[in-house]
Amino acid sequence: MTKNPTKLKGAQILLECLHREKVKVIFGYPGGSVLDVYNSLYDSDLQHILVRHEQAAVHAADGYARVTGDVGVCLVTSGPGATNTVTGLATAYMDSIPIVVFTGQVPTMLIGNDAFQEADIVGISRPCTKHNYLVKTVAELPRIIKEAFYIARSGRPGPVLVDLPKDIIGAEIDFEYPEKTDMRSYRPTYKGNRRQIIRAVDELAKSKKPVIYAGGGVVLSNASHELGLFARSFQIPVTTTLMGMGCYPGTDSLSLGMLGMHGTYRANMAVTNCDLLIAVGARFDDRVTGDLNTFAAGATVIHIDIDPTSISKNIKVSIPIVGDAREILKEIIEVAGEKKVKKADRKVWLDEIADWKHKHSMDYQMDEVIKPQYVVEKIYELTKGKAIITTEVGQNQMWAAQYYLFDEPRRFLTSGGLGTMGYGFPAAIGAQVANPKATVIDIAGDGSIQMNIQELATAVQYGLPVKIAILNNMCLGMVRQWQQLFYKKRYSHSTFARHPDFVKLAEAYGAVGLRAEKPGEVVSVIKKALAVKDRPVIMDFVVDPEECVYPMVPAGAPISNMILL
Amino acid sequence: MRHTISVLVDNRPGVLSRIAGLFSGRGFNIESLSVNETLDPTMSQMTIVTRGDDRILEQINKQLNKLIDIIKVVDYESSGSDFIERELALIKVNVDEHKRSEVLSIIDIFRCKVVDVSRTHYTVEVTGDENKIQAIIDLFRPLGIKELIRSGKAAMLRENKIKG
Ligand SMILES: Cc1ncc(C[n+]2csc(CCOP(=O)(O)OP(=O)(O)O)c2C)c(N)n1
Numbered sequence: 141m142t143k144n145p146t147k148l149k150g151a152q153i154l155l156e157c158l159h160r161e162k163v164k165v166i167f168g169y170p171g172g173s174v175l176d177v178y179n180s181l182y183d184s185d186l187q188h189i190l191v192r193h194e195q196a197a198v199h200a201a202d203g204y205a206r207v208t209g210d211v212g213v214c215l216v217t218s219g220p221g222a223t224n225t226v227t228g229l230a231t232a233y234m235d236s237i238p239i240v241v242f243t244g245q246v247p248t249m250l251i252g253n254d255a256f257q258e259a260d261i262v263g264i265s266r267p268c269t270k271h272n273y274l275v276k277t278v279a280e281l282p283r284i285i286k287e288a289f290y291i292a293r294s295g296r297p298g299p300v301l302v303d304l305p306k307d308i309i310g311a312e313i314d315f316e317y318p319e320k321t322d323m324r325s326y327r328p329t330y331k332g333n334r335r336q337i338i339r340a341v342d343e344l345a346k347s348k349k350p351v352i353y354a355g356g357g358v359v360l361s362n363a364s365h366e367l368g369l370f371a372r373s374f375q376i377p378v379t380t381t382l383m384g385m386g387c388y389p390g391t392d393s394l395s396l397g398m399l400g401m402h403g404t405y406r407a408n409m410a411v412t413n414c415d416l417l418i419a420v421g422a423r424f425d426d427r428v429t430g431d432l433n434t435f436a437a438g439a440t441v442i443h444i445d446i447d448p449t450s451i452s453k454n455i456k457v458s459i460p461i462v463g464d465a466r467e468i469l470k471e472i473i474e475v476a477g478e479k480k481v482k483k484a485d486r487k488v489w490l491d492e493i494a495d496w497k498h499k500h501s502m503d504y505q506m507d508e509v510i511k512p513q514y515v516v517e518k519i520y521e522l523t524k525g526k527a528i529i530t531t532e533v534g535q536n537q538m539w540a541a542q543y544y545l546f547d548e549p550r551r552f553l554t555s556g557g558l559g560t561m562g563y564g565f566p567a568a569i570g571a572q573v574a575n576p577k578a579t580v581i582d583i584a585g586d587g588s589i590q591m592n593i594q595e596l597a598t599a600v601q602y603g604l605p606v607k608i609a610i611l612n613n614m615c616l617g618m619v620r621q622w623q624q625l626f627y628k629k630r631y632s633h634s635t636f637a638r639h640p641d642f643v644k645l646a647e648a649y650g651a652v653g654l655r656a657e658k659p660g661e662v663v664s665v666i667k668k669a670l671a672v673k674d675r676p677v678i679m680d681f682v683v684d685p686e687e688c689v690y691p692m693v694p695a696g697a698p699i700s701n702m703i704l705l
Numbered sequence: 706m707r708h709t710i711s712v713l714v715d716n717r718p719g720v721l722s723r724i725a726g727l728f729s730g731r732g733f734n735i736e737s738l739s740v741n742e743t744l745d746p747t748m749s750q751m752t753i754v755t756r757g758d759d760r761i762l763e764q765i766n767k768q769l770n771k772l773i774d775i776i777k778v779v780d781y782e783s784s785g786s787d788f789i790e791r792e793l794a795l796i797k798v799n800v801d802e803h804k805r806s807e808v809l810s811i812i813d814i815f816r817c818k819v820v821d822v823s824r825t826h827y828t829v830e831v832t833g834d835e836n837k838i839q840a841i842i843d844l845f846r847p848l849g850i851k852e853l854i855r856s857g858k859a860a861m862l863r864e865n866k867i868k869g
Contacts, residue, residue: 266723267730271773274718291773325715325776449767452760 145314150278150304151176153315154242155184157285160317163213165189165204165573167197171217172257173244173306189573189602192594194221196566198228198299199592201239203570206553207528209362211238211292212570218244219257222303223264227560229299230268234557235383236360238297240288247307248276262303270298278311283318290321295328296447297360328446332461332468337475340418340442340459344472345481347416347440349489350376353399353428356383356556357421357445359549363466364388367420370469374476375486377493379407381422382537383556386546391525396493397502400428401693402538405500406493408691408699411436413492419443421465424454425557426695434698444468500691500704502542510659512536512611512683515666516543519581519609522666527579528571530554530564532588534618536611538689540583562591565608569595572604579607579670586612586639596649599676606676607669610642613685621688625703646678655680706782707736708762709790709860712751712769713777716742720749720774727772733757733765737792739857748776752860779862787863793856794838795820796829799849811844826851 148156154177158166165187170178181188191197194216201212216225222243232239246255262274271291273284281304288300344350358367364387371378371394378388379396388395397404399411411417417439422428429435432455443450443457444465451460461468504513516539519527529544530553531537537554546552553571555563564582572580582589589610599606611617619634646653652672656665662681669677691702714720721740728735737754755765762780769778781788800808812819812829815837821828831841838855 262719263722266719266726276718323773326773447771449764449771451767453764 168215173218194224199566200570203567222261272301332463350416355422358387366469385552390545406496561588797852
């Protein structure tokens with residue numbers, strides 16, 4: 141407890157608590173019920189980024205959290221401000237991203253009266269937050285904020301919403317910030333069960349064809365180093381999910397790339413044929429497994445995850461280990477050392493994988509028109525694989541995942557679980573705020589970018605040099621691809637007759653606009669964009685409208701059934 | 706399989722809707738539910754009766770545990786422990802001239818209580834396990850039940866009878 145309590149208003153308490161939680165920046169949008177907080181912000185050192193839509197505030201906080209590993213914070217008003225955050229909350233919830241969203245609320249006395257700008261945001265957000273609170277007295281405000289941050293970042297991270305009635309923000313009280321939280325009803329497990337770890341090591345010692353299947357949990361628990369050590373010591377090939385991208389170096393010889401619906405041939409074949417599947421911080425999502433009956437059917441499955449509900453939810457697991465990925469990987473390495481597990485000779489297995497790689501590697505045909513894959517490849521080369529890449533949703537997202545190789549975690553920001561179009565640009569803003577010097581590029585589709593295009597104004601106002609690479613195919617590419625393959629090319633409402641001129645649009649906002657119409661122009665456009673350091677840039681790449689993402693596993697089919705190029 | 710799950714929760718507003726939302730959102734069903742404060746007023750005890758195969762029950766237990774306000778979850782069936790389960794029913798049964806004696810003898814046999822009497826109806830209170838309550842309802846039904854209210858189930862472990 142702090143020694144000398146001082147009288148503070150709820151609004152000041154909120155800011156003081158943020159300070160104690162080491163929050164450096166918040167993303168927000170003001171309105172009637174949070175005016176007291178904004179009034180206090182006027183005198184505060186806390187950086188506030190004024191977005192142009194509350195959904196973008198949440199995605200930006202989410203992007204900030206993904207690159208830094210810290211909790212992202214938002215502040216919005218009641219009613220429409222609060223409801224505008226829902227997609228952002230659901231996005232963060234599905235991908236287990238630690239954020240805290242503060243919403244204004246009508247005064248306690250008016251709650252339930254259909255007051256002006258009242259929305260039951262606690263009720264609305266219940267299924268898409270890890271936890272949420274309606275603050276009922278100013279006395280409980282410090283404890284609730286402390287708990288909110290603790291819940292958001294601990295265990296399996298996730299979004300927490302705190303609803304602040306106007307009278308509570310205005311009320312005064314002696315402020316004391318609790319040093320610690322102690323919640324009898326919330327105690328996440330971090331250490332793995334020793335017996336299960338020993339069993340896992342025994343299975344590893346027996347295995348001839350092991351595969352590691354690594355997901356977002358490895359990124360969230362900062363376990364990349366341990367994963368690398370583990371994979372290399374025992375020569376285990378690693379495939380990552382969309383969320384796990386970069387948690388194992390994509391350029392390493394043991395890397396199989398991504399698995400699943402648009403995974404690499406070798407990753408899907410390796411998982412289908414392995415005798416031991418070690419899942420770390422991954423949740424057997426249907427876009428990964430395809431047909432469950434044939435997914436790693438011949439393998440013993442070890443599943444390491446901090447969330448017990450993820451284990452044996454979709455697939456029967458032989459060795460479940462609940463806990464923090466990093467702690468458990470460390471222990472596995474230790475136990476394997478104690479048991480003197482031999483560094484296996486994997487030549488046969490790795491040769492088999494090399495054959496698959498040789499047979500079908502990621503590829504596309506060059507043409508007169510720009511191929512979207514080519515654009516991603518060039519971005520990769522010209523940024524030397526060091527950029528922070530965000531994506532929208534659809535083909536752009538899959539090509540980014542396939543053609544940009546990440547050697548480090550927290551470099552690839554994408555809405556994996558919810559698949560939220562409009563995520564990438566505001567997330568890039570959050571990432572750029574966290575790393576003003578980094579190169580941050582949103583690989584976008586011409587559809588998705590229009591879902592949060594208004595944030596160009598935000599990026600211009602704060603001089604954020606975010607780059608947007610629109611793979612402009614004049615259609616909702618991924619929808620068109622499904623219609624092409626599964627609906628007899630009946631392109632129902634998936635093509636655009638007209639777009640704004642993206643170059644002029646960028647200029648209207650005060651950003652830089654560039655366009656490439658031929659393959660020969662791609663490199664120079666990217667170079668020009670990369671040279672801009674003080675404002676956002678839109679690169680409009682006019683690409684082949686017919687291009688499809690391959691390989692592709694039809695939904696629900698075995699992942700070895702790939703439609704190849 | 707039917708399972709009786711006991712859930713100890715922090716006594717905070719919104720806990721019930723979190724649990725109800727979890728069941729509806731994930732497609733689990735609730736057959737019966739009862740909630741009340743415990744000896745310690747900061748906690749509430751819920752008894753939930755639900756149905757599902759092993760995989761679903763495993764998920765229900767884990768998902769309940771995952772909710773932040775939940776302190777403890779015990780699935781009585783899965784824990785292999787012996788437990789007592791009771792519910793209460795209030796039955797307003799028709800007692801015209803010809804039926805009164807039959808109603809009274811059923812009440813006697815089942816050791817229920819008459820808690821309210823009018824010229825035409827008795828309100829009968831029964832406590833017991835589900836079978837007993839169902840049996841009485843089946844016997845009263847041909848005589849004419851005007852109204853029926855059943856509580857959720859309350860369940861408790863038997864002392865010292867854990868089977869291991
Ligand atoms: C908010 C939202 N609405 C609808 C969808 C369904 N959807 C998935 S991909 C896609 C097409 C995206 O088109 P575009 O942004 O142009 O990207 P492309 O696939 O062409 O790269 C749509 C509509 C979605 N994921 N998110």
